[in-house]
Amino acid sequence: MNNAVPFEWIAAVRFLREGRLQTAFIILGITIGVAVIVFMSALLSGLQVNFLDRVLTSSAQIQLLPLDQVARPLFASDTAIEDATAQRPTQRIVSINQWQKVRDRVAQMPGVLNAAPTMLGSALITRGDASRAVRVSGVEPDSYFPIIRIPDFLTEGKATLANDEIILGTDLATNLGASLGDTVNVRAASGNAVILRITGLFDLGNKAANESVSYVALRTAQSLLGQAGAVTTIEVKIADVYAAERLAQQIAAANPVKAESWIATNAQFFTAIRAQQSSNTLIRAFVGLSVAFGIAAVLVVSVIQRSKDIGILRAMGTTRGQILRIFLIQGGLLGLAGAIIGCLVGAGGLVWYHSLIRQADGSELFPLLLERQMFIVTLGLATLTGLLSATAPALRAAKLDPVDAIRG
Amino acid sequence: MHLEGIRRSYNIGMPSEIEILHGIDLDLHRGEFLALMGASGSGKSTLLNIIGLLDRPTAGHVVINGIDTASLDDAAITRLRGHAIGFVFQEHHLISAFTALENVMMPMIVDRNGGSDAIRARALGLLEKLGLAHVGENMSSNMSGGEQQRVAIARALAMQASLILADEPTGNLDSQSADNVFDFMRQLNRDEGTCFLIVTHNLELAQKCDRIITMADGALVPV
Numbered sequence: 001m002n003n004a005v006p007f008e009w010i011a012a013v014r015f016l017r018e019g020r021l022q023t024a025f026i027i028l029g030i031t032i033g034v035a036v037i038v039f040m041s042a043l044l045s046g047l048q049v050n051f052l053d054r055v056l057t058s059s060a061q062i063q064l065l066p067l068d069q070v071a072r073p074l075f076a077s078d079t080a081i082e083d084a085t086a087q088r089p090t091q092r093i094v095s096i097n098q099w100q101k102v103r104d105r106v107a108q109m110p111g112v113l114n115a116a117p118t119m120l121g122s123a124l125i126t127r128g129d130a131s132r133a134v135r136v137s138g139v140e141p142d143s144y145f146p147i148i149r150i151p152d153f154l155t156e157g158k159a160t161l162a163n164d165e166i167i168l169g170t171d172l173a174t175n176l177g178a179s180l181g182d183t184v185n186v187r188a189a190s191g192n193a194v195i196l197r198i199t200g201l202f203d204l205g206n207k208a209a210n211e212s213v214s215y216v217a218l219r220t221a222q223s224l225l226g227q228a229g230a231v232t233t234i235e236v237k238i239a240d241v242y243a244a245e246r247l248a249q250q251i252a253a254a255n256p257v258k259a260e261s262w263i264a265t266n267a268q269f270f271t272a273i274r275a276q277q278s279s280n281t282l283i284r285a286f287v288g289l290s291v292a293f294g295i296a297a298v299l300v301v302s303v304i305q306r307s308k309d310i311g312i313l314r315a316m317g318t319t320r321g322q323i324l325r326i327f328l329i330q331g332g333l334l335g336l337a338g339a340i341i342g343c344l345v346g347a348g349g350l351v352w353y354h355s356l357i358r359q360a361d362g363s364e365l366f367p368l369l370l371e372r373q374m375f376i377v378t379l380g381l382a383t384l385t386g387l388l389s390a391t392a393p394a395l396r397a398a399k400l401d402p403v404d405a406i407r408g
Numbered sequence: 409m410h411l412e413g414i415r416r417s418y419n420i421g422m423p424s425e426i427e428i429l430h431g432i433d434l435d436l437h438r439g440e441f442l443a444l445m446g447a448s449g450s451g452k453s454t455l456l457n458i459i460g461l462l463d464r465p466t467a468g469h470v471v472i473n474g475i476d477t478a479s480l481d482d483a484a485i486t487r488l489r490g491h492a493i494g495f496v497f498q499e500h501h502l503i504s505a506f507t508a509l510e511n512v513m514m515p516m517i518v519d520r521n522g523g524s525d526a527i528r529a530r531a532l533g534l535l536e537k538l539g540l541a542h543v544g545e546n547m548s549s550n551m552s553g554g555e556q557q558r559v560a561i562a563r564a565l566a567m568q569a570s571l572i573l574a575d576e577p578t579g580n581l582d583s584q585s586a587d588n589v590f591d592f593m594r595q596l597n598r599d600e601g602t603c604f605l606i607v608t609h610n611l612e613l614a615q616k617c618d619r620i621i622t623m624a625d626g627a628l629v630p631v
Contacts (some may be wrong), residue, residue, distance in 0.1 A: 001514075001524070003516075003520060003524040064409050179503070308501060309504075310493075312497075314486070315460070315462060316490060316515040317490015317491070317519055318486070319487075320482065320486075320516050321483075403463050406462075406497065
C-alpha cells in the first residue's frame with residue numbers, strides 16, 4: 001500500500017478485486033450494454049450519413065427561389081371588385097430580385113457555410129440524330145461544387161466549366177452517343193442555341209438524374225435561357241443539416257425569396273430519420289438504465305457483505321466521507337472499465353459487420369463512422385452512470401452506524 | 409479518560425424506552441490494565457462502545473485527554489477515535505481484502521500519518537514485536553486464529569493509541585492461544601504504557617489484570 005494514493009482508491013480497488021466474480025459479471029454486463037450502445041450509435045450514424053448523402057448529393061440543403069407570381073384582382077373602386085376571377089398566371093422564368101444582395105446577406109448568416117447562384121432551365125441537347133430534353137444548371141464551379149459535390153462523382157474528365165463547356169450525366173452521354181471531348185448542341189425553348197464541349201461525365205448513382213442533368217457555366221445558361229444577369233435559384237449549404245428548416249424560415253422572413261429546406265422537400269424521409277433517432281435514443285436510455293441498476297444492485301450487495309469491514313474502518317478513524325468515496329469510486333471504476341471494454345467490443349463488432357454486409361455491387365452499405373468524440377462521450381457517460389448508480393449504496397454505507405455494522 | 413454520569417437509553421420517547429446504563433462514573437489512567445466483567449446483558453458492550461466513541465451517551469460526559477467529547481461533531485469524534493483509541497474484537501475483524509501487514513498499516517494510511525516507508529516500517533516493527541513477521545504478506549484466511557488476533561492487536565497499536573479496548577479478545581481462541589494473546593497484551597501494556605480495558609468472562613484472565621471492574625444491570629458494582 002502506497003500512502004501517495006488516497007486510501008479510498010486503494011480500498012475501492014481491493015474490494016473490487018476481492019469480489020472477482022461479482023466484479024467480472026457486472027463488468028461483463030456493462031460491457032454488453034456499452035457495446036450495444038456503441039454498435040447501434042455508430043451503425044445508425046453511418047446509415048444516416050449514407051441516407052443524407054443520397055438525398056443531398058444532387059440537391060442543396062436550402063434552395064432560395066423567386067417569389068411566386070400571383071395575379072391580383074382589379075378594383076373598380078375601394079370596395080367593388082371589377083373582375084372576381086383571378087386566373088393563376090403562368091410561372092415564367094424570372095430572376096431572384098437583387099440576387100447578389102440576397103446571396104451576400106444569406107452567406108453571412110450564422111450557420112451558413114456557402115451560397116451559390118444558379119440559373120435553371122430546360123433545353124434540348126442534340127448530337128447528330130440523337131436528342132434529349134435536359135435540365136440545364138448554370139453554375140459558378142467555385143461556389144456551387146462545394147455544395148453539390150459533382151467533382152466527387154465524376155467518372156471522367158474534370159469539373160471545370162468555361163463558357164463553351166458542359167458536364168453531363170453518364171447515362172445522358174450514352175443516350176447521345178457522346179464521349180468526353182465531343183461537342184453537343186444545346187437549344188433552349190426560346191430558340192437560343194449554343195455548341196458546348198463535354199469536359200466531364202458524372203454518375204450520381206441515380207439513373208433519372210444521370211439521364212437528365214447537365215451543368216454549364218452560369219453565364220452560358222443565362223445567355224442560353226435569355227436571362228442575362230439573372231439567377232433563378234440560390235443554393236445554400238449550412239453547417240447543421242437538421243437546422244435547415246429553421247434557417248429557411250429565417251431567410252424567407254428577411255429576404256424577398258421563397259426558401260425551401262431539404263427537410264420540407266423530403267418530409268417523409270426526414271420523419272423516418274427522426275423516428276430512427278428517437279428509437280436509438282430510447283434504446284440507449286433503457287440500456288443505460290439497466291446498466292445503472294446492475295451497478296447499483298451489485299454495490300448494494302457489496303455494502304451488505306462488507307458491513308463489518310465498514311464498521312472496522314469507521315472504528316479505526318475512517319470518516320463517513322471516506323466510506324462514501326470508497327463506494328462511489330467502485331461505481332465509477334466499474335462504469336469506466338465496462339465502458340472501455342464495451343467500446344472496444346462495440347467498435348470491433350461494427351468493423352466486422354461493416355466488412356460482412358455489403359451492397360449488391362460490393363460497395364459498403366454504410367460508411368464506418370467511429371468518431372473519437374463518440375467514444376469520449378460514451379466513456380464519460382458510463383463513468384457518470386457508475387458514479388450515480390453508486391450514490392445510493394455509498395450513502396447507505398456512509399450512514400451505517402459503526403456499532404451496528406461491526407455487530408453485523 | 410474520565411466518564412461521568414454516563415446514561416444510555418434506547419427507544420427514547422417511546423413506550424418501549426429502556427435505559428441500559430444508569431449513570432456510570434469511571435476513570436481510566438495511562439498504563440492501567442483493566443478487566444471489565446459482568447453477565448450478558450449487563451451493559452458491558454454498550455459501555456465499551458461509549459468509551460470507544462463508537463456510540464454517544466444519552467446523558468453524561470466522556471472526557472479524553474481533557475476534551476469533553478459531547479461538544480465534538482462526528483468528524484472530530486472520528487478523528488479523536490482514530491488517534492486515541494484502538495479496538496480488538498472477539499472476532500479478529502481483519503479486512504480480508506488486505507494482507508496482515510496492510511491491515512496493520514491501514515489506520516496510518518487512513519490518517520495519512522507519515523510517508524509510506526515510515527508506515528511500512530512501523531507496521532513491520534509491530535508484527536515483529538508480536539512474533540508475526542513471517543505472516544506479513546499473508547491474507548487473513550491463511551492465518552491461525554491466534555495469529556489473526558495478534559495482527560488485530562498490532563493494528564490497534566498502530567496509531568500509538570493511549571487506550572486499547574478489547575472485547576473478549578480471547579473468546580474464540582483455544583486456551584493456549586488465549587494465554588499467548590493475553591500475555592502479549594500484558595507485555596505491550598508494560599512496554600508501551602498503553603492502557604488496556606479488556607472485556608472478559610474468564611475470571612482467571614481477569615485476575616491477572618491490575619483492576620477488575622464488574623457490571624450488573626447497567627451499573628458498576630463496587631468491589
